[in-house]
Amino acid sequence: MANVHIVHAHPESRSFCAAMAREATRVRTLRGDDVSFSDHYALDFDPVVRASEFVDRSDNDYLVYPLEQRHAREHHALAPDVQRELDALLISDTLILVFPLYWFSVPALIKGWFDRCFMPGALYGGKRLYDRGGMTGKRAAVGITLGGREHMFGPQGIHGDLAGGMLRHLLQGTLGYVGYQVIEPFFAWHVPYCSDAERARMLAQWCVLVETLNEQPHIPMPRLGDYDEVLRPLSRPLMP
Amino acid sequence: MANVHIVHAHPESRSFCAAMAREATRVRTLRGDDVSFSDHYALDFDPVVRASEFVDRSDNDYLVYPLEQRHAREHHALAPDVQRELDALLISDTLILVFPLYWFSVPALIKGWFDRCFMPGALYGGKRLYDRGGMTGKRAAVGITLGGREHMFGPQGIHGDLAGGMLRHLLQGTLGYVGYQVIEPFFAWHVPYCSDAERARMLAQWCVLVETLNEQPHIPMPRLGDYDEVLRPLSRPLMP
Numbered sequence: 001m002a003n004v005h006i007v008h009a010h011p012e013s014r015s016f017c018a019a020m021a022r023e024a025t026r027v028r029t030l031r032g033d034d035v036s037f038s039d040h041y042a043l044d045f046d047p048v049v050r051a052s053e054f055v056d057r058s059d060n061d062y063l064v065y066p067l068e069q070r071h072a073r074e075h076h077a078l079a080p081d082v083q084r085e086l087d088a089l090l091i092s093d094t095l096i097l098v099f100p101l102y103w104f105s106v107p108a109l110i111k112g113w114f115d116r117c118f119m120p121g122a123l124y125g126g127k128r129l130y131d132r133g134g135m136t137g138k139r140a141a142v143g144i145t146l147g148g149r150e151h152m153f154g155p156q157g158i159h160g161d162l163a164g165g166m167l168r169h170l171l172q173g174t175l176g177y178v179g180y181q182v183i184e185p186f187f188a189w190h191v192p193y194c195s196d197a198e199r200a201r202m203l204a205q206w207c208v209l210v211e212t213l214n215e216q217p218h219i220p221m222p223r224l225g226d227y228d229e230v231l232r233p234l235s236r237p238l239m240p
Numbered sequence: 241m242a243n244v245h246i247v248h249a250h251p252e253s254r255s256f257c258a259a260m261a262r263e264a265t266r267v268r269t270l271r272g273d274d275v276s277f278s279d280h281y282a283l284d285f286d287p288v289v290r291a292s293e294f295v296d297r298s299d300n301d302y303l304v305y306p307l308e309q310r311h312a313r314e315h316h317a318l319a320p321d322v323q324r325e326l327d328a329l330l331i332s333d334t335l336i337l338v339f340p341l342y343w344f345s346v347p348a349l350i351k352g353w354f355d356r357c358f359m360p361g362a363l364y365g366g367k368r369l370y371d372r373g374g375m376t377g378k379r380a381a382v383g384i385t386l387g388g389r390e391h392m393f394g395p396q397g398i399h400g401d402l403a404g405g406m407l408r409h410l411l412q413g414t415l416g417y418v419g420y421q422v423i424e425p426f427f428a429w430h431v432p433y434c435s436d437a438e439r440a441r442m443l444a445q446w447c448v449l450v451e452t453l454n455e456q457p458h459i460p461m462p463r464l465g466d467y468d469e470v471l472r473p474l475s476r477p478l479m480p
Contacts, residue, residue, distance in 0.1 A: 011289050012303040047287060047348035049251050063252040064432070104413030105345060108287035108352030114343045130398070149470070156473045158370070158462045159413065166413050169406045173344030173399065192304070222398045230389070233396040 002033045005092035009040040009099050009109040010145075016191050016199055017145040021098040023203060024143065024210045028096075031211065036088045040109040045081060047112020053079040066120045073119060085117040094139045094213060095180065101146040104159070104166040114174055123178040127231070132224045133179025140180035141213050142171070143206055145188045162187070163219070176221040183209075183216045242273045245332035249280040249339050249349040250385075256431050256439055257385040261338040263443060264383065264450045268336075271451065276328045280349040285321060287352020293319040306360045313361060325357040334379045334453060335420065341386040344399070344406040354414055363418040367471070372464045373419025380420035381453050382411070383446055385428040402427070403459070416461040423449075423456045 006028075008021035021039070028035045038045075051063045058071035072078045078086065089095065099110050106114075118124070123134040153162040163171060163185055175182045186209050188202045209216065228234055246268075248261035261279070268275045278285075291303045298311035312318045318326065329335065339350050346354075358364070363374040393402040403411060403425050415422045426449050428442045449456065468474055 011291055011305060014302060047352070049342075049347060049349075051251055062254060065251060102289075103351070103354045103358065103417075104409035105351065107289060108348040108355050109289075111343070111345065111351040112287070112348030115348050118343070151470070151472050158464075158467050158471050158473070160408070160462075165405070166409045168400070169344035169409055173406050177343075222400075224398075227398050230391070231398050232391050233398070 002028070002031075002094050003092045004028045004033050004035045004094045004096060005088040006035065006037045006096045006098065007040070007110065007113065008038065008097075009045075009107050011041060013041070015100070015145070016188060016203070017098060017100050019203060020143050020145065020188065020206050023207050024096050024098060027207050027210045028094075033094075036092065038085065038088065040113065043081070045109055045113060047109050047115065049112070049115050053082070053116075069119055070121045073121060078119075079116075082116050082119075085113065086119050086122060089117065089135075090122065092138070094141070095175075096141045096143065096210065096213075098143040099145075101144050101148075104162075106170060118174070118178060127224060127229075128179075129177050130179065130222050130224055133177060136179035138180055139183060139213055139218075140175040141183040141210070141216075142175075142185040143188070143209075144185055145191045147190060147192050149190045150187070171219055172221060176219065181218040182221070183213055184219060242268070242271075242334050243332045244268045244273050244275045244334040244336060245328040246275065246277045246336045246338065247280070247350065247353065248278070248337075249285075249347050251281060253281070255340070255385070256428060256443070257338060257340050259443060260383050260385065260428065260446050263447050264336050264338060267447050267450045268334075273334075276332065278325065278328065280353065283321070285349055285353060287349050287355065289352070289355050293322070293356075309359055310361045313359060318359075319356075322356050322359075325353065326359050326362060329357065329375075330362065332378070334381070335415075336381045336383065336450065338383040339385075341384050341388075344402075346410060358414070358418060367464060367469075368419075369417050370419065370462050370464055373417060376419035378420055379423060379453055379458075380415040381423040381450070381456075382415075382425040383428070383449075384425055385431045387430065387432050389430050390427070411459055412461060416459065421458040422461070423453060424459060 006021060006024050010017040025035055025037050049065055054068045054072050056075060056077055057068055097110065099106050128134055152158050155161065159166060171182050186206055226234055246261060246264050250257040265275055265277050289305055294308045294312050296315060296317055297308055337350065339346050368374055392398050395401065399406060411422050411425065426446055466474055
């Protein structure tokens with residue numbers, strides 16, 4: 001049995017994207033997993049980093065957000081919405097994000113969930129990153145809906161690579177950074193324009209992926225052992 | 241004389257990042273430009289795409305956000321905060337973004353500014369993208385503060401390339417996509433840890449960049465002429 005946290009944000013609750021999120025919940029619950037589900041629209045989550053979220057600051061004069069995050073966590077004074085998400089992140093071994101691609105990235109609601117809930121000290125900090133991050137040993141999967149078509153991406157595509165290029169900030173810079181093993185993302189291409197049959201086929205594929213996350217390949221990530229104490233690359237001898 | 245729109249979001253108004261935004265405003269105003277400045281914290285900008293921002297929807301039953309954006313714009317019924325930003329974007333020939341790097345991307349406040357204000361029909365749509373986007377002939381510059389150090393980036397760096405890798409979604413996928421000529425970004429490295437003298441030096445460098453945007457090189461972008469009517473790459477004959 002696994003503990004799964006599913007995070008979702010789409011402004012239309014009857015969208016294909018919302019169906020993907022619900023199906024992920026259904027499939028993992030049926031499997032016997034412990035599943036928590038955060039729909040950021042239903043929760044009315046506030047994605048904005050704000051001084052006012054800290055009731056008792058370590059420095060009332062000058063805001064350094066990550067320092068106040070650490071201070072609030074140490075004093076059990078995190079904002080309730082952040083505490084709830086942090087608890088779900090820490091207890092779960094699998095994170096599943098489901099969202100529509102906006103500007104080759106996550107919607108602001110999910111961006112702000114990272115900004116506020118990916119907590120220094122708990123998820124990362126100092127040299128606790130990548131294979132030494134706080135979430136090592138856990139898996140993250142991403143399901144994305146988009147209007148674009150597959151031929152627009154890749155080395156010859158007009159937008160270049162999607163998973164390795166446009167989404168590097170998310171897959172490596174956020175999920176990989178805190179230590180998750182990041183599964184190759186699932187893309188529901190061309191969703192607004194495709195047939196019901198095609199949508200049904202994609203939804204079934206997504207369900208298979210969600211059910212078999214443990215068997216899916218991970219995206220390679222940097223390893224701290226290849227860098228020195230200030231994260232400079234270790235020099236390697238040239239091949240003779 | 242140029243028309244410049246400056247967009248900024250940092251939760252601490254005395255931060256180095258806020259100083260960069262204010263200095264950009266000062267430098268361009270002194271030069272005689274027409275400058276508008278949006279500090280998203282001061283404006284309390286809402287970064288979340290919401291059905292409720294449309295008072296008169298084209299489809300009350302099912303939300304397709306970009307279709308409602310187009311409908312609202314055609315009926316002069318955009319939300320006032322969006323209309324204000326759209327007007328500033330359309331009237332300006334230069335856009336300057338100043339923000340702290342959060343998770344190798346913009347803060348949610350700026351992400352949501354793209355999600356809500358980068359308007360289909362006006363800034364992009366159909367095959368109006370890259371060198372045929374709505375903002376062709378305009379310049380965009382980006383000033384970013386971060387805790388990381390320069391040696392953590394680049395081909396050998398632990399995080400890989402910053403401008404061409406982690407920030408591709410912003411520089412190409414957002415600013416380049418709508419047609420801006422995108423200047424190589426300015427990075428204020430290691431800001432929380434460096435000396436006042438080093439910060440003064442970086443601020444002076446930033447001011448020079450802001451003053452000389454017209455002379456700065458652009459990041460290369462895809463050209464629509466290299467792709468067919470469904471944006472498939474045109475096949476090129478192999479070299480003999």
